[in-house]
Each structure stands twice: as C-alpha cells, then as structure tokens.
Amino acid sequence: MILVELYSKQDCYLCDQARSVLEQVRKEIPFDLSEVKITPGDPWYDQFKESIPVIYVGKKFTFRYRVDEEKLRNLLTGKNEGKN
Numbered sequence: 001m002i003l004v005e006l007y008s009k010q011d012c013y014l015c016d017q018a019r020s021v022l023e024q025v026r027k028e029i030p031f032d033l034s035e036v037k038i039t040p041g042d043p044w045y046d047q048f049k050e051s052i053p054v055i056y057v058g059k060k061f062t063f064r065y066r067v068d069e070e071k072l073r074n075l076l077t078g079k080n081e082g083k084n
Contacts, residue, residue, distance in 0.1 A: 002076055006035045007044055007054040014065055018053040021067040029076045 004022060008015035022033060038044045038052070048054050055063040057075050073079075 002031045002058050003056075004031050004033050005056040005059075006033065007038055007048050007052055007056075008035060009038050009049075009052055012052060015053040018055060018063070018065075018067045021069055021072070022055070025069060025072050025076070029073060031076055 006015070006018060006022060008019070019035065026033060036044065038048055040049075051064050053063075053065065054061070055067060057072070062072075062075065
C-alpha cells in the first residue's frame with residue numbers, strides 16, 4: 001500500500017484542509033497515511049516551517065500548501081498520463 005505523509009503543525013488551517021482532502025480520497029482509494037506534526041526543534045521544522053502542509057506520496061515530495069485531489073488520485077492509481 002502506498003504511504004502518504006502529511007507534515008503539518010498545530011492550529012494550521014491549510015493543514016486541516018489538506019488532511020480533509022487526504023481523508024476524502026482515502027475513502028475511495030486506500031493508502032497508508034502518516035501525519036507528522038512539526039514543532040520548533042523537530043528535525044523537519046527548519047525545512048518545512050514556512051511551507052506546510054507538505055505532502056509526500058510514496059516518499060516523493062508531491063504537494064505544498066494544498067492537495068490537488070485529481071493529481072493525488074492519479075498518483076495513487078498509477079494514472080499519471082503525462083499530467084504535471
């Protein structure tokens with residue numbers, strides 16, 4: 001099963017929206033979801049603090065700020081078909 005990783009932080013509206021889209025798609029296309037809440041001092045904090053939420057699909061950076069629902073579905077089902 002494909003792993004989708006969501007890097008988020010507390011009290012983050014965009015993180016809540018990204019999580020909502022991920023959960024909606026997950027109802028249709030199963031995948032493993034891991035959420036990492038970053039805080040100052042965490043290893044990922046300096047890298048992601050201005051860019052979250054950050055989403056990796058299959059260990060590959062895929063989204064920043066917002067999740068493109070159609071692109072996510074295509075990635076999860078292998079239907080990339082040349083779409084960027």
